Amino acid sequence: MGRGRSTTLDDLAGLPWPLPLALGVAAYFGIRHGLPAWLSGRGPLADGLAQQAGAFAPFAWLALVACTLAALVSFLRAWQRRRLLDTRADLESIAALGWRDFERLVGEAFRRQRYRVEETGLGGADGGIDLILSRGGRRTLVQCKQWRRRQVPVSVVREMYGLLAHHGAHAVRIAALGGYTRDAERFAAGKPIELIDGPALLALIRSVQAGQGETQSAASSAPPQAHARIEPVLQAPSAPDTTAPDCQRCGAAMVERTNSTTAARFWGCPRYPACRGTR
16 A cells, blocks of 8 residues: 655655745745846846746745745644553553554654654555654664464565665564564574564553653664563563663663562563573
């Protein structure tokens, strides 16, 4: 379910809203005053056009109005994305979203981590590349699966891994509410593939809601590291501590846990056993 060919207004509306507004003001003065001044002294025909400066006014106003409309659309889209993320309180509220809003939610979560997010439109309800993240010279392909009762099979993960080299990206992330099969997790192990299940996505959302989304995830720039085996948790909080550090492997807000053998307290990744990050 791809996106149709974009127009100039679509491209402008995809920018942060102050940019199209500034472009509109610049275009107005450039067409209304700059163009006649540039034409002056460039020959009889150009001089004649320069003397009819008023004729450029409709084009100047048209450019200003078009850019202002694009800025308004950009502002409203940004407000909708912020509201969409800020109103998610639990997994049920995330599962209630349609597949398109689920993509916007995931994109906004990464956007608050200072990623540049491109909504490609190459995916759709059935999958594909839904988002492209850019930060620090690295590109990450993202697929969003709003499946509530199905686990993502290994074939989907393998397909995204194949797209990694095809698009010259550095990593792949798949966000899926229903989780992943064991084969999918085994295939992703040791590869630049991050599998984000429902609890991990909720932890990410709560982290950026608390203003922690600006912390750069080490997982985006460092290879996976080996970690010691973590014993099962005796009792974990129902929600991650908003003061907790980020997991060095996947970037999720860590939770405080207790080693069942030594009773020692430590920070552990909420995605365990899929991610074994500890501090």
